[in-house]
Amino acid sequence: MQDHTHPFLSGLSKHRGAPPTVVVIFGASGDLTARKLIPAIYNLGVDNLLPSTFYLIGYGRKPLSDVEFQQIVADAVKKHSRRPISKDLWERLQNCVLYHTGDYDTSEAYKTLFDRINHLEGTIKQPLQSIFYISTPPTVFKPILENLGLSGLAKRHLFTAIESKVILEKPFGRDLTTAKELNDIISKQFEEKQVYRIDHYLGKETVQDLLVQRFTNSIFEPIWNFNYVENVQITVAEELGVGTRSGYYDQSGALRDMIQNHTMQLLSLVAMEPPVSSSPEDIRDEKVKLLKAIQPVRLSLKGGDVVRARYTEGLINGEKAKSYLEENNIPGDSFTETYAALRLYINNWRWKGVPFYIRSGKRMARRVTEIAIQFKRSPGTLFKSEQFETLPGNSLIIQIQPDEGTSFILNSKVPGLDMRIQPVKMHFRYATTYGSNTPEAYERLIIDCIMGDSTLFIRGDEAIASWKLYTPILEFWAQCKDIGLASYACGSWGPLESDQLLWENNHNWRRIGLC
């Protein structure tokens, strides 16, 4: 990490004082680059967080000039940036936006890229940190990584504060075997500390706030265990269907697309032990420990711990929505799941016997990501009445998106002569407490990588631990094909089988409305 010794940086955020950096984006014409990466880099510029010497090089197969790529970048900023494009800022940044044409598997293009970066260093008379952002389909990860190694780009300024870094977008493999293969390929070209595997959920303010809420509020730690927690529910629901991603999605499914990565990040932050320090390695050590403690999932067509389903036609916002099999480019014999739900148990002293329910799906009633910690009901010896029998226990709800915030539900007496009790909500909203000018996830992640802070990135062993849990499920489903594949209507909260998973323990899925 950057060592701030400069007097002018004294008292300023640790994200200030980034070294001269060039970011090379592989997949420069891709959707993620336009929607997220370019706007993120631009907004870092707005906040004066980009290093004073900064270059962005787009790398792609399509031949483009620097000027043409600058126009693409400007258009992306205008369309997707959370803040409008500033003429003055853009005039300064524009000159630093370059394009490099090349195939992903042609070593010559990487050699010329190496020369180009060397030339930039010669121009500015300073060494440049090189960050290689791989935002391409996973089929080209291998040639890119190998060529970064062969060309020497991976080893630039190695073992210094500005050694090369590589950022990889998910998926990190399709299963345990391919994840290990990918890690092997990476490790042949890069040291682990140079590798930044992105899960953009970790860049969200609310996800980072999980650690703060857990470990700076002492009232929670004593009750954050099996003695007081009834169950934990993690929901990542999407309203949209597969849209233009049908080709990729049908090869992936809900488990690979969302559950194996995003929900596991949420789970590990909620359930992990307090780390010994806030260093990236100590935090990630605890996350890996947590993942390793998750009990293997019971797999069965009846009575197991996993449910998968596919959406059928329904209504979303009053409009008819077609079934998954009717979407473009979905083969008629597909058995890809668009919804999955699991019941997990963590075998450690803290969580023994507490079910962690996880669900994710497309075409659900609404888009929402939340974590709900449901506490056990009080013993009920004080107020003996019928209404008390149906009172819920307390809940701590962390809404990750949209309407980021935290709610705590407790029981209260309704004013009046009678003893009437009903749940009430204490609520903290990011938007009304802090205003709406919070950085986007990718802004945080990119600047962290520039500064050399890997806390919010996934370590290699973390990815492997997650795949160890999920690969048996995928293999089971591959054997079963469409046997056991349930269905749910578009616009609903999932299949009945998913409700039954919780009913076995007298629990119910939360219906998550606007609040």
Add this chain to the structure above:
Amino acid sequence: MNSLLDILPGETLPISAIPQALKNVWGSLGTSGLADSKRPDFRAVQMNLIVHFGSTISNQSALDAFNTALQFSETHPCRIIVLCPDINDSSTTIRAKLFSQCYIGSGSKNISASDAIILSYKEKESHFLEYQVSIWLDNDLPTYHWLHGVDAQKIGSNYLQFLTQCTKVIYDSALAQDHYSSVAWPSNNPLKDLTFFKTLSARQSLAQFLSAYEPNSIVDNLLSIKLNYSSSLKAEGLCLLDWTEEALRSCCQISKLSHAIKYEKELTDSSLGHNTLVLNFKYQNERFFRWTYTPEKLSGLIEANLGKGNVHYPLQILPINLQHALNLAILS
């Protein structure tokens, strides 16, 4: 023919626009010039209230119920969802309106704001209602579902799953054809009858008097109970009779008396006078009890001799209006 959605107030908008419209409604509150974070948060919510109209309900009845829900929300801030079955032959599956109001009462504690999402839906698509509505509710808080004239048969076939998600289901036996007894409610029957709550003051008057007597002195030698009711008070009368029957059964249990008491009801010809309810306890011996209630006069009368001599006991019985009954049904 206008649908109920058309006669209720509010701004029509696409379903998909509702979340943003709700945010805009609340975003525009507060003193202008203040930053978002400094605006007072008028929007407190204690509960969700779903008002669900039957397909045969009149426009006026629907408007009255809607206004009642709004009045309720002034003292008990809630998210209101109004469901209107669309009996017209239009192609649109679901239409929506958004209504909001600020209520400013006599002091700073009497300021609140309400919003109501009004939905018109085709009955054949009613199985989607539950999911669509669920995204607008604050599901961590209780949800009360008020069935205003919904046919019992349709409950079983279309809405039961939806209703079992709710904390309480409120209906009015004065409107419902058969007290919803044909519906297979879950074992923790959440059903609350508005008419029953409208009889609160009447029940209080009976209970206040009768509780002064030991249970066995009320039921000893009691042969029959007869309710005489005017046609406009039939629902109230039947609620009273059921309540009386239940109370007398408990009295018998406590007294360890097992004789059967006959319960009768008779329609009174109200053209002869005011609408009344009369409850008569007939005993085998000289004891008697007669309770009369005339709502239009806000008065009642108890004439009785239950072993402590003759009693002539005038009563003031104030009626319970629909809003008060709704309060009671939800909060008790």
